[in-house]
Amino acid sequence: MTKNPIAAAAVSILTLGLALGVTPAMAAKMDATIGMQLEPPNLDPTGGAAAAIDEVLYANLFEGLTRFGPDGEILPALAKSWTISDDGLVYTFSLREGAKFHDGTDFNADDVKFSLDRARAEDSTNAQKALFADIASVDVVDPATVKVTLSKQNGSFLFNLAWGDAVIVAPESADGNAAKPVGTGPFMFAQWVKGDRVELDRNPDYWGEAVKLDHVTFKFISDPTAAFAAMMTGDLDAFPAFPAPENLTQFEADPRFSVIIGSSEGETILAMNNKKPPLDNITVRKAIAHAIDRKAIIDGALFGYGTPIGTHFAPHNPAYVDLTAQSAYDPEQSKALLAEAGVKDLTLSLKLPPPSYARRGGEIIAAQLREVGINVDITNVEWAQWLSDVFKAKNFDLTIVSHTEPMDIGIYARDDYYFQYGDPAFKAIMADLDKATDPDKRTELMQAAQKKIADDYVNAYLFQLPRTGVANAKLKGLWPNSPTQANDMTGVFWEK
Known part of the structure; x- marks a missing residue:
């Protein structure tokens, strides 16, 4: 019986591959499934404030x-x-x-x-x-x-x-980008299964260096327990912003995984509505700031990961000023300030978006505020509701959110921004910063801006959100840090 030469060659190649320790599955691995906690409300970075939009599309598609x-x-x-x-x-x-x-x-x-x-x-x-x-x-x-x-x-x-x-x-395509984005990037849109995932395919006609993956799936898993299970079973290849830091030690002990700890641009704040009485009174805002124990929040909500902050600026930035002592935890001072403001039987709403740092941190903060005599009504809201009710309509007293945009202290100069500060003196600092090109002068102005919002107790500044990622140990090229809100897949590849 004559052997099929093509089949014989295939068997020889397979045998060689097995001898070298390369299985067909390993050789064929050209895709990756990436976990995210939040699903983007749309897919147009130019028409939405949600960080999840950029997390899927920045540098990948647009x-x-x-x-x-x-x-x-x-x-x-x-x-x-x-x-x-x-x-x-x-x-x-x-x-x-x-x-x-x-x-x-x-x-x-x-x-x-x-x-x-x-x-x-x-x-x-x-x-x-x-x-x-x-x-x-x-x-x-x-x-x-x-x-x-x-x-x-x-x-x-x-x-x-x-x-x-x-x-x-x-x-030609801008109006349709919210549902079917069209960019110039190395990946192109494949499909969006709402409530589940967004899929991207490699762009064969990309102008620059070709990416190493043929296909990327961004899978949305809001529940931390489910995220842990999906990583353990291999349903996910990586979760760059893993939502359950309490599980990181288990991943560290398992050679199948790598744990990637880095920094982010995420200033996490207890935001206050500065135009809504009694929060329009700086003394009340100061009282709230002194009622908060940052260490307890970092330990309880982030299991010890995270860096305390006292202003809206990233600690890894060379211009950062440590102002945490200015709003140190002091419940007795907090009570005295409330008495000075003439505030009694105060009840404030606290609207919490889905991230675990907000939900867990919110419960801790509510308990701390109750200890100084401030009652707190917690409402858990979905991300779309937070954007419409808090960010746009400004219908809130307190909320917890991480601002992940890079070096975004300039938001405090906006009159219509959701916490409604817009102080003229702060605006003047930012105007001078815009004109300044000398590095030393820019540092001086950035530090003045940090001090100004800390002095005015615009918000209560909690911690810098850590970048705690988990990945299959063979998946390489993920960003350890997060200089912007992105899961950049352009340099990601599977190690042979």
Whole structure:
């Protein structure tokens, strides 16, 4: 009987592979399933405030002119280079040639103009519209060159363009991005099974270096117990922001997994509605701040992971000032301040979004506030409800949330921001910061801004959210730190 030469060759290859310890399953592993606790409300980074949008899409599907690297540096993206005029007002960007959107349309300077004009328009729905406020005009020089003129100097402009809210979209597809996103990135949209997962496929026509994975699934698991089970059974390959820190020691003891501990940009705060009585009284806000034991919250909600903060700034930033002593835990001082403010029998609402740090931390904070005479009514809300009721409608007294946008202390200058501060003196500090280009002067102003909001007890500052990740030990290339709210899969691969 004559052997089939093709079959014989296949058997030989398989035998060689087994001899080398390479199984067919190992050789074929070109996909990854990534766990996330929150599902994005839509898939348009330019039209929503939820961090989960960027966690799925930033650098994977959508790209901006610039982007954040894994350690927070600003890197070229769709702009391959740029020049800045001597007066700091004109930025001329040289664009990637040959880049295409996933629907086959060409990327060019017209798309940049469309995206930036759309983001800064009067009717813009961009959650970070203030990033674009200093743009006076966007002009197309030629298909590969665009000129952006600012109305005033802004030392953070290239930084601002790296945010997920500043990604470049096309006029042909922008209106549909919320459900079927079309970008220029190395992955393209495959499907969104609402309530379960978003899937991305490798973009075969990507302008840059090809990614090593053919397929990525972002699986949404809100329950920490279920997240633990999914990792243990292999249903997930990684959970970059693992929601159950109490289980990390078990993963550390299991050679199948790697535990990745890093830092994030997530300033976690007990936010207060500064225009709602009696929280419009600084003495009451100060009393609340002194009623909070940060260590108890970090130990109880994060099992010891997390860094205490006393202002809205990341401790790993060189300009950080440690102001935790200014609002140290002192329940007796808290009671005295409430008496000074003439506040008795105070009841405040505390609306908690789904993350475990908020739900667990909220119970601890409520107990601490009750100890000083403040009654707390807790309401657990889903993420969409938090965005509509708290973030947009400002219908709250207290809430707990982690602000994961990079170096976002500028939000305190916005009159319409949900905690409603907008102090003129703080705005003046931020205006000076925008104009400053000298590094020492910028540090001085950033530190002044930190001190100002701490002095005004705008919010109660709790901790910097740690980046506690778990992954299959053979999955490499995940970011250990989180300089922006992203699960960047562009450098992820399976170790052979």
